[in-house]
Amino acid sequence: MKQIVRIEILNRFEKKNPYPITELNFCSPFELLISTLLSTQSTDVIVNKATKKLYNKANDPRKFLDLGLNGIKNYIKPIGLYNIKALNIIKICHILLNKYKGKIPNNRIELEKLPGIGHKTASIILNTIFDQPEIAVDTHVFRVCNRTGFAPGKYVQHVSNKLSKVVPIIFKKHCHMWMVLHGRYICKARNPKCNECNIKDLCRYYAIKN
Template sequence: MNNIKRREILGRFRNNNPHPKTELKYDTPFELLISVLLSAQATDVSVNKATALLYPVANTPEGLLSLGVEGIKHYIRTIGLYNTKAENIIKTCRILIDKHQGQVPEDPLALVALPGVGRKTANVVLNTAFGWPTIAVDTHIFRVANRTGFAPGKDVDAVENKLLRVVPTEFKVDCHHWLILHGRYTCIARKPRCGSCLIEDLCEYQAKQEI
């Protein structure tokens, strides 16, 4: 795929959705961090249902620490891997209080040092909370990048590096959200909805589905 096509694809995404947002519900960088941590191997819908009950009770490092591991489990037990996630949340809260004055650090190295926070989570927080031009590659973005030919790569790191190289600066902040939403609702895993796709004529997927 050439850069002319890529720019046209991103332009269409922007025209269709000028201000894309995460579907996770949050009010502060800390709430976003916890929600993204919870979203690993879980849906945004399930996370939002849990945090709608959790955040009114505790939405700060100090508040979640006061609940303790068992208290947090009570609110997130409907989410996959909730035992490990509850423990990581407590550990993360302690580090935020001890090392970062209770604030989410705007620093990729500090973020990935938090328990349960990997490169993808750090990129989401930096992009969504702080406006960094990072591109977090999840399963949706990995699939879309490879299937369409936009930024093929053998693993998520290769796709991320390719996207950072080929996406023009003006699109970088929003690219992450556009690709996730496209993968979640149109370019879905089992049977992509090619017939109703905004970029069907630009996509290089060979086995397009007429729907």
Template sequence: MNQVKRKQILERLREANPHPTTELNYSSPFELLIAVILSAQATDVGVNKATDKLFPVANTPQAILDLGLDGLKQYIKTIGLFNAKAENVIRTCRILVEKHDGRVPESREALEALPGVGRKTANVVLNTAFGWPTIAVDTHIFRVSNRTRLAPGKNVNEVEQKLLKVVPAEFKVDVHHWLILHGRYTCVARKPRCGSCLIEDLCEYNDKTEI
């Protein structure tokens, strides 16, 4: 795909959604961090149902530590892998209290040192909470980038590096959200809804559908 076509795709996505954001409910960098940790192999809807009850009770590292492991589990037990996630959240909260004055660090290295936080989660927090031009590649972004040929790659790291290289600076902060939402609602996994896609004529996917 040439750079002119890439820019046209991004311009259309921006026109349709000028101010995109995550579908996770949060009101602080800490709430976002916890929500993203909980969202691994879970839906945003499912995470929101849990955090909508958790955050009014405990939305700081110390408050979650005060809940304790078993107390936290009661709020997130509807989420997949909740036992492991609860342990990661408690350990993360302890590190935030002991090393970062209870605040979420605006540093990739510091974020990736937290239990349950990998490169993707760090990218989401840096992008959404702090406005960094990072691109967290999940299954939706990986699929859309490869199908459209916007930024094809064999794995999520390849796609991330390609996107960082080919996406113009003016789109970098928002492209993460545009591609996730496009993959979640239009360029879906089993049968993409090409007939209702706003970038269908620019997309280089060979097996387009009529839907």
């Protein structure tokens, strides 16, 4: 895809939704960290339903440790991989309290040292909490980039590397959420809503299909 086309796509996303926000519910950096960890192989809707009750009971590392491993599990059972996620949460809370005074570190190296926190989650935290121009690549972003031809790649890291190079800095803050929302509601994995798509005339998939 030519760069002029990518910029047009991003301009249209911006015009449609200038200030996109995550659909995960959170009231603090710690809550976003936990919710993002929980959202792996799950949906925002399921995570929000579980954390609504969880955060009313505990909303910082100390309170999570007071709740305990089994207590956390009881709240997040509807979420995929809840056993390992609960264990990682306990480990994270210990590290945050012992090493960072309960605060969330603001750099990728330290974030990715936390149990269960990978490149995608770290990017979301850095972007949303610390206002850094990071682009997280989840299943929606991966699909949109490949299907449209915006930044195709066989693996997530390939797509991530391409996005870091081809997305102008002025768009990097919101690029992740634009593509997430586009993939979630328009460019779905099954039965994409091409007739409702505002970039279909720029999309490789639509051109091939028609």
